[in-house]
Structure formats: structure tokens, C-alpha cells
Amino acid sequence: MAKKQKEAFFTPIGTDESNNGKIDKAVKLPKPTKKKHKDLGLSDDDVLEMYEQMYLQRRFEERAMQMYQKGKFGGFLHLYIGQEAVSTGTVFALNDDDDIITAYRDHGWGLVRGVSANEGMAELYGKATGCSKGKGGSMHFANVENHFWGGYGIVGGHIPIGGGLAFANKYQENDRVTACFMGDGAVDQGALHETLNMSQLWKLPAIYVVENNGYSMGTAAYRHTVNEIHERSKGYGMKSAVFNGMDVFTVYENMKKIADEVREDSMPWFVEIRTYRYRGHSMSDPQKYRTKEELKEYQKTDPIERMKTYILDEKIAAEKDLDKINDRIEEEVLEAVEFAENSDFPADEALWEDMFADEPHFHDRKEA
Amino acid sequence: MAELQFREAIRDAIDEEMDRDESVFLMGEEVAEYNGAYKASEGLLDKYGFKRVIDTPISELGFAGIGVGAAMNGLRPIVEFMTFNFAVLAADQIINHASKARYMLGGQLSVPMVFRGPNGSAGQLGATHSVAYDSMYAQFPGLSVIYPSEPDDAKGLLKSAIRNDDTVLFMESEQMYGMKGEVSDDDDYTIPIGKAKIKREGDDVTIVATGKMYHIAKQAAQQLAKDGVEAEIIDPRTIKPFDIEAVVKSVKKTNRCVVVDEAHPFGGLASEVGFLIQREAFDYLDAPVQRVTLPDVNAPFSKPLFDLWLPDAKEVIEAVNAVTYRG
Ligand SMILES: Cc1ncc(C[n+]2csc(CCOP(=O)(O)OP(=O)(O)O)c2C)c(N)n1
Ligand SMILES: [Mg+2]
Numbered sequence: 001m002a003k004k005q006k007e008a009f010f011t012p013i014g015t016d017e018s019n020n021g022k023i024d025k026a027v028k029l030p031k032p033t034k035k036k037h038k039d040l041g042l043s044d045d046d047v048l049e050m051y052e053q054m055y056l057q058r059r060f061e062e063r064a065m066q067m068y069q070k071g072k073f074g075g076f077l078h079l080y081i082g083q084e085a086v087s088t089g090t091v092f093a094l095n096d097d098d099d100i101i102t103a104y105r106d107h108g109w110g111l112v113r114g115v116s117a118n119e120g121m122a123e124l125y126g127k128a129t130g131c132s133k134g135k136g137g138s139m140h141f142a143n144v145e146n147h148f149w150g151g152y153g154i155v156g157g158h159i160p161i162g163g164g165l166a167f168a169n170k171y172q173e174n175d176r177v178t179a180c181f182m183g184d185g186a187v188d189q190g191a192l193h194e195t196l197n198m199s200q201l202w203k204l205p206a207i208y209v210v211e212n213n214g215y216s217m218g219t220a221a222y223r224h225t226v227n228e229i230h231e232r233s234k235g236y237g238m239k240s241a242v243f244n245g246m247d248v249f250t251v252y253e254n255m256k257k258i259a260d261e262v263r264e265d266s267m268p269w270f271v272e273i274r275t276y277r278y279r280g281h282s283m284s285d286p287q288k289y290r291t292k293e294e295l296k297e298y299q300k301t302d303p304i305e306r307m308k309t310y311i312l313d314e315k316i317a318a319e320k321d322l323d324k325i326n327d328r329i330e331e332e333v334l335e336a337v338e339f340a341e342n343s344d345f346p347a348d349e350a351l352w353e354d355m356f357a358d359e360p361h362f363h364d365r366k367e368a
Numbered sequence: 369m370a371e372l373q374f375r376e377a378i379r380d381a382i383d384e385e386m387d388r389d390e391s392v393f394l395m396g397e398e399v400a401e402y403n404g405a406y407k408a409s410e411g412l413l414d415k416y417g418f419k420r421v422i423d424t425p426i427s428e429l430g431f432a433g434i435g436v437g438a439a440m441n442g443l444r445p446i447v448e449f450m451t452f453n454f455a456v457l458a459a460d461q462i463i464n465h466a467s468k469a470r471y472m473l474g475g476q477l478s479v480p481m482v483f484r485g486p487n488g489s490a491g492q493l494g495a496t497h498s499v500a501y502d503s504m505y506a507q508f509p510g511l512s513v514i515y516p517s518e519p520d521d522a523k524g525l526l527k528s529a530i531r532n533d534d535t536v537l538f539m540e541s542e543q544m545y546g547m548k549g550e551v552s553d554d555d556d557y558t559i560p561i562g563k564a565k566i567k568r569e570g571d572d573v574t575i576v577a578t579g580k581m582y583h584i585a586k587q588a589a590q591q592l593a594k595d596g597v598e599a600e601i602i603d604p605r606t607i608k609p610f611d612i613e614a615v616v617k618s619v620k621k622t623n624r625c626v627v628v629d630e631a632h633p634f635g636g637l638a639s640e641v642g643f644l645i646q647r648e649a650f651d652y653l654d655a656p657v658q659r660v661t662l663p664d665v666n667a668p669f670s671k672p673l674f675d676l677w678l679p680d681a682k683e684v685i686e687a688v689n690a691v692t693y694r695g
Contacts, residue, residue, distance in 0.1 A: 009418040014401045075492040075669060126492070126670030137494055137669030153496045154454065155426045188425035189457070216426060218402040224425040289401060345672045355665055363664040364633045 012223050014289060026214025026221060026290065027184075027274045029301065032247035036314070040253055042092075044316045050092060050248050051307045052325050054084040057108040058304055059333045060117055064107070064124055067337060068283055073125045075137045080108040082246075082278035085303035086211055087112045089251025090179060094259055099147045099165045101158050102181040105211075105277075106151025109181070110141030113148035117336035127343035134346050135354060147176075156182065156189030159208065163195045166206035170266060177262045178206045179255070185216025187225050187232065199268040200236045206268045207258055211245065213277040218289040233270035245275035246301040276301075370553045375408045375545040377519035378484075381526035382409065382446060384556070386416055389444060392530060393420040395431060396448030396485070405450050406486065406545045432458030432483065436466050439481035444530060449485035452501045452539060458483075466535040467510035480533045484526070487515060488580060488630045489667055490542035492674050498667035502579070503629070503636035505537050506608040512561055513607040515539040517582035519549040521605050524559030532561065541580045562606045564614035570598030573688050574618040576641055577628035578603050581660075581679065585628050588684035597692060607637055615641060616648045623654040624691040628684055633661040655691040660684050 033040075037047050061079045068077050080087070087108040094100070102109050110120055115131045123130030124138055132140050132150075142150030149165060152158035162180025169176040186192060187210055199206055216224050233240040241258065244250045251273065258269050276298035280287050311317050352362065372380070386392045393416075398405045400413040400423040413421040424431040428449065435445040449455040455462065466479045489498035502515045514529060514536060516522045522540070529536040551557075567582065568589055577585035582603050589599040600618050604611055619625050625645055629638035638659035645657050660683045668674055689695070 011400065011418065011423040013418055074671065075494070126673075128670075132669075134670035134673070135495075135668050137492060139494055140669070153494060154457070156457075157496075185426045188427045188430075190427065190429055217405075218398055219423060219425075223401075223423065346668075346670050348672070348676055350670075351663070351665055351668060351673045351676050365664065 014220060014223050025297070026294065027212050027276060029246060029274050030242060030244045032244045033250040033253050035249060035253060037249065040249060042252070046092065047307075047311060047316055048325070050088050051304070051311060051322070052329065053088045053091075053112050054248065054304050054307065055326060056117065056329050056332070057084045057087065057111050059329050060111060060120060060336070061107055063333045063337055064121065065279070065283070067124070072341070076104070077124070077138050077283045078105045078281065079277075079279040080105050082298065082302070083211060083213060083275045084108055085248040085251050086181075086245045086273050086275055089248040090209075090255045093252050093255035094177065094179060097147055098176050098259065099149060099169070099178040100181070101149040101162045101165060101178070102151050103155065103158060103183055103186065104139035104151050104153045105183065106139065106141045109148060109151065110143060114143045114146040115141055115148070117332050118339040121336035121340040122343050125340040125343070126345065127340055128346040128350065129339070129343040133350065133354070135350075156186045156191040158182070159186065159189070159191045160195045162208065163199050163204055163206060166199070166204040166268070167202070170203070170205055175263055176205070177259050179209060179259070180206060181209045181211055183216060184210055184212040184214070184221045184229060185219070185224060186210070187229050196233060196236045196238060196268075196270060200238045203266045204268050205262050205266045207255075207262060207271055208268065209271045209273055212272050212274050215277060215281070215289070217281045218285070220289065228272075230270065230272035238268055238270050240270045240272075242272040242274065245273035246298075246303050246306065248303055248307060369550040371548055372519050372523075372551045373545065374519045374522055374540070374547045374549070375406060375410070377523040377551050378408045378526060378540065379410055379412065381523045381530070383412060383415070385527055385530040386412070386420060391442060392444045392446065393422065394446045394448065395422040395424055395435060397424055397426060397450050399423060399448050404448070406542055408540070408545065409448070428454050428457040429461060432461040433465065435481050435483070436461050436469070436479055439479045439535075440469065440477045445481045446530060447481065447483050449483065451485055451490070451497065451542070452487045453497050453499055455483065455485065455501070462505065462511070462535070462537070463508050467508050470534070471510065478533050479535045482526070482529045482536050482538050484538035485540060486542045487539035488541060489678060492669050492671060493667075494669045495666040500579075500630035500662075502537075502539055502607045503631045503640075506637070507635075510534065512536040512609065513539070514561065514605065515579040515607055516605050517544070517579055517603055519547070520551045521559060521565070521603070523551050524557050525561065525605060527556075528558045528561050531558070536561070539579065543580060559605070562609035562611055564602050564604040564606075564611035566600065566614070566618070567603045568599065568601040570600040571622055572598045573600070573624040573626060573692055574615065574622045575599050575601050575626050575628060575684065575688070576604060576615055577601065578605055578607070579630060581628040581630050584679060584681050585684055587681040588688065591681060591685055592688055597688065597694070599688065610640070612641070612644045612648065615645065619645055619649045620652045623652050625653075625657045626660065626684060626687040626691060627657065628660045628679060630679065631661060632664055633659070634664065636661065655693065658687040658690050660687050
């Protein structure tokens with residue numbers, strides 16, 4: 001290609017053209033922590049619980065995927081598989097009344113913050129027993145009572161809302177910390193930058209966390225954003241960190257340290273956690289933008305396998321104990337499928353419910 | 369005539385205009401390497417290269433504005449939104465800038481560009497992915513809004529939109545991309561913006577419907593014909609400028625009218641057309657104009673609620689029954 005023509009390109013060219021058969025690495029994983037669970041103040045039981053939580057998220061989604069493929073429910077289905085250490089490490093690091101908000105890849109977040117497998121699966125099925133009464137579906141899991149403010153479907157839309165949660169916490173002087181999660185794709189939205197500025201200006205007790213999983217839909221991170229993501233905060237004088245998100249201890253250690261500090265000085269953080277999405281963006285993604293080899297590379301760092309190895313090596317539990325946990329989870333998830341299938345759809349009248357907290361009003365509503 | 373999918377008609381229109389005019393380029397999320405989220409730009413990257421088929425970050429406000437600036441400065445951008453539901457983030461550039469800059473600067477510049485992408489709902493995608501924005505943009509002076517229903521209209525109108533010297537919003541539908549239809553294979557086939565088309569002739573009632581709603585109206589008309597009611601379907605194709613003459617002419621013949629609109633009821637296409645008909649054809653009306661719209665409620669995810677929410681042929685038939693006083 002003529003040089004001049006090439007210089008007139010805008011977006012960097014992608015996989016097809018550039019990799020010459022070598023394995024592209026969409027995201028570079030920093031080294032995980034060397035600390036053992038005891039060094040981090042985690043008990044053996046905590047470790048097993050972390051394992052269980054991650055395994056639940058994994059199996060819940062694998063089953064959900066199966067049911068989706070059988071045509072049991074429709075809509076989008078964005079799977080979190082591969083990223084479970086991020087949700088799990090974070091929730092263990094935060095206090096139970098700290099606030100969490102995220103984007104549409106939200107099943108894992110719901111499950112670790114008290115959405116039961118039943119309520120989650122029922123939501124996917126659009127049933128009245130779902131965590132959002134079937135009104136939201138896959139993208140809108142929520143458990144507000146447990147300070148999980150939900151998943152949101154407009155990329156970047158929830159970032160200022162995370163700032164708003166933190167604003168209210170500061171206003172109410174309640175010592176709660178807000179953790180606002182987003183994908184690497186959301187980094188390119190202006191909303192992030194406006195929010196970072198105000199957060200630093202107003203000293204909001206918030207942690208803005210990018211789950212960099214290498215891709216924004218079919219676009220590798222290096223094709224949609226420039227420089228190191230975590231360094232974005234420099235321009236705002238905001239504290240930042242980058243760490244490995246395939247290792248639950250690393251997530252736990254860092255998020256704990258950061259949350260403690262935020263609680264102490266009410267200064268915000270901007271954090272990049274590097275992880276990897278195993279499945280397609282959604283269910284209809286042919287994944288031509290990456291190689292199978294690349295995926296395999298990351299699967300070698302699987303957070304659940306890693307945890308399992310650790311548990312066995314450290315003799316926290318034996319293989320058969322883990323099998324027991326797995327069986328229990330398997331049953332829980334299968335029951336959830338049954339629960340969802342046996343649950344009722346919302347009644348017709350539900351169409352008009354939940355629109356207003358105050359007196360409802362509907363323009364030109366036709367009588368049934 | 370050639371049978372094409374809607375997406376192919378769109379692709380061909382873009383292809384032909386890019387071929388014809390070096391200043392036309394396509395920009396949007398996943399339009400290049402991925403060939404378009406809905407494959408409406410399949411093969412264009414291969415043909416025109418990375419300079420003219422450009423993947424953008426998820427920065428709707430930014431790339432819409434870059435489109436506006438590039439249009440001012442000699443290019444003819446086609447800016448694709450993955451859906452108009454995400455164009456909400458870019459509304460400042462469309463509403464405050466693209467539609468107003470020329471006027472504010474006393475005609476010193478123009479903004480010849482197309483914003484395009486799917487409009488309205490695409491099944492159970494929840495409240496933030498399901499809104500039809502054609503009427504909303506039609507509110508603003510300076511913009512043309514097109515929402516075609518068939519591949520032929522899409523091709524001819526998109527080519528006109530790209531050539532238009534002002535800003536045009538061109539709306540499609542995820543659910544129509546796979547739909548097939550005969551498309552003119554005339555060399556350089558264009559359809560003038562602002563002209564309605566009678567898609568079905570009938571004497572008993574006029575049904576106005578475009579975009580996805582046209583297909584619902586068509587279903588209803590087929591049903592009604594079995595009962596001996598012959599509906600005339602007018603597809604405006606362009607929301608703005610709106611071809612009220614075509615509608616009034618039909619209403620003067622049928623004396624009854626139903627407007628089907630994919631938007632919520634307040635202040636939309638249906639209310640505007642209803643108003644114009646009562647003003648222009650009051651003496652010809654045998655019944656008040658009726659409309660079928662979404663309810664004044666957000667889109668629910670749950671399948672049965674979603675089905676209840678979205679206008680369907682049954683509702684159109686009920687509205688026709690109302691204006692024809694059939695029980
Ligand atoms: C404003 C807006 N633009 C575009 C989309 C379509 N879209 C949904 S997800 C997505 C990619 C986001 O990637 P990333 O932020 O990295 O999150 P991930 O899917 O990797 O979790 C895009 C373009 C959207 N939902 N909202
Ligand atoms: Mg991503």
C-alpha cells in the first residue's frame with residue numbers, strides 16, 4: 001500500500017491485517033499478587049466462599065447460555081465468563097453497604113450482591129419473579145436493597161450516576177464508598193471525563209473501575225482508545241491503579257486498599273482492572289476479530305481454575321470438598337432454570353406499573 | 369428489478385455514492401472491520417479501505433460532531449449510529465449544531481451529511497434500546513427525516529439523502545435488514561425526499577404508516593380485505609418534509625383515516641398528521657382520525673408485556689373498525 005494512502009487512515013487497522021499469524025494479546029495482564037490468603041486477612045472459609053461465588057457465576061451463565069440457545073428467552077445476553085474474579089474480589093473487599101453500579105454485563109455482579117440464582121434466571125426469562133420483575137432482562141439485574149444499583153445498557157450512561165451515588169453518600173456523611181464499573185469501550189465516552197473532573201473537584205468517595213477485557217464489541221482496545229487507560233486520570237490529578245483481574249486475591253488486595261483509603265480521605269480513584277472475556281460480545285457474535293489461540297492463552301489464566309489449584313496446593317480443602325461445592329452449585333442453577341420456567345410472566349397490568357413513584361399518569365391511555 | 373435485502377439496498381446506495389463522489393465516507397461503531405453491527409456495510413472496507421470506512425470509538429457525541437465539522441469543511445459524511453437510541457448522546461450535535469449552524473451564520477456554510485442507523489425497537493432489548501426517534505427529530509427546523517419501509521425506498525432515498533446539501537436523518541430497523549424486496553436496477557436510481565407513495569389502493573379507509581409500522585398496516589389491510597374493507601395505504605417514507613397533499617388527497621376519497629406511528633403518543637407523527645387532516649379535509653371526514661401508537665410507557669423486556677406494548681395489526685384493525693363504525 002502506498003505510504004501516503006496509509007497515512008490518511010484514521011482508525012488503526014486490526015487483526016486481519018496486522019498479526020501475520022502471531023497471537024495478538026488484546027490486553028496485557030500485570031503480574032498477580034504473591035500474597036497468600038492469610039497475608040490478606042482472608043480465612044480458609046473466605047477462600048472457599050470466593051471459589052463458590054465464582055463458580056456460581058460461571059455455571060449460572062453457562063446454563064443461561066444453553067437455555068438461550070434453546071430459545072427459552074430472547075433479548076441480549078452478554079456473558080461475564082472469564083471476568084468473575086473482578087466481581088468476586090471487589091465484593092469481598094467492599095463493605096456490604098458500599099454501593100456498586102455497572103454496565104449491562106451484569107449477571108456476575110447481581111449474583112455476588114444477593115440476586116439469587118432463581119431471581120436472576122427468572123429475570124432472563126422475563127418472569128414476574130425476576131429481580132427486576134421481568135421488566136429489565138439480562139442487562140438490568142439489580143438488587144438496590146443490597147446496594148447493587150443495577151446494570152445499564154447505554155455505554156457510559158451510568159458513569160455519572162455512579163458519581164451521583166457517591167455525591168449523595170458524601171452529602172449524607174455516611175462513609176459509604178461507591179464503586180462504578182465500566183467496560184474499556186466506555187472510556188471513550190465524554191461522560192467519563194466530565195465525571196472524573198467533578199469527582200476530583202468535589203472529592204467524591206468513588207472508585208471508577210474499567211474492566212478492560214480487551215475488546216469493545218469487535219474492536220480491540222488499541223483500535224478504539226489511545227495510550228494506557230489508567231493514565232487517563234493523570235489529567236485530573238486523580239489517583240490511579242492498574243492490576244490483574246484474573247486473580248481474585250489481586251483484585252481483593254487492591255480494591256480493599258483503595259476502598260479503605262477512599263473511606264479515609266474521600267478522594268476518588270480511577271482503576272483499570274485487566275481481564276478477558278471468553279465468550280462473544282453477545283450471543284450473535286461470530287468473533288472474527290480474535291483468534292482461537294488468543295482465547296486459549298487467556299483461558300490458561302482462568303480465575304476459577306487458578307483458585308482451585310490454590311485451594312488444593314494450600315490444602316484448604318480436598319478435591320472431593322470442591323466437588324461437593326460444585327455439585328451444590330450445579331443443583332442451585334438447575335433449580336433456578338426450573339424456577340424460571342415455572343414462574344408466571346407478569347400480568348398485563350404490569351405494563352403500566354413501576355412508571356411513577358407518585359400518582360401515575362399516562363397520556364391518552366386507551367381503555368382495555 | 370432485482371430482489372435485495374434491506375441491508376443490501378442500503379449497502380448498494382452507500383457504495384454507489386462513495387464510488388461516485390470521493391468526498392463521501394462512512395463512519396461509525398463497527399462499520400469497518402466488523403462490516404457493520406447489522407452487516408449494512410458489508411464489503412465496503414474491502415472496497416474503499418480504512419480511509420473512507422472508519423471504525424469509531426463509542427463516542428457518539430464526538431464522532432457526530434466530527435461529522436458535522438467535516439461536512440462544513442467540504443466532505444459528505446455518512447455517520448452511522450448503531451441505533452438511534454444511542455444517537456441521544458449525540459443529540460447536541462444534531463439538534464444544536466447540524467440543524468442550526470447554517471442559519472446562525474447567515475448561510476455562510478452548509479452541513480451536507482447523513483446520520484443513519486436503525487430506529488425504534490428491535491425486540492426485547494429493554495427500555496433504553498427501543499424508542500422511535502423520527503418524530504422527535506422532525507420537531508427541529510432544518511432537518512430532514514426519512515424512515516423507509518422497503519428496500520426500494522431505502523435505496524432511492526438514501527442516495528438522495530447523501531446528495532442532499534443539508535442534514536438528513538435516515539432511519540432503518542434491525543428487524544427489517546433481512547427483509548427482501550424488489551429494488552429498481554435503474555442506473556443511478558434516486559427517489560425525491562418528501563414524496564409519499566400509495567402502496568395499496570382502496571376506497572374505504574386511508575392508513576398512513578411508514579418504517580416498520582408499514583408492514584403492520586399491510587398485514588391489517590390484508591385481513592380487512594377478507595372482510596370486504598379496502599384500505600388505502602399511504603407510506604410517507606419521509607417524515608419531514610411531510611407529504612400532506614398525498615394524504616389529504618386519499619382522505620378526500622376514503623373519508624376516513626388511521627395513522628400508525630411507532631413513537632409514543634404525545635406530539636408525534638400521528639398527532640401532527642391528525643391535526644393537518646382535520647384542518648385540510650375537515651368536511652370530508654366521516655369519522656374522527658384515529659391513531660395507533662406505542663402507549664405512554666417505557667419498553668418492557670418481558671415477552672408478553674413487550675408484545676402488548678408494540679403496535680400490531682390487531683390494533684390497526686380495531687382503529688379501522690372505529691373509523692368505519694364496524695362493530
Ligand atoms: C451509547 C452506546 N453506544 C453503543 C452501544 C452499543 N454497544 C453495546 S456494548 C458495546 C461495546 C462496549 O464494550 P466495553 O465497554 O468494552 O464493555 P464489554 O462489552 O467489553 O463488557 C457497544 C458498542 C451502547 N449500548 N450504548
Ligand atoms: Mg470490553
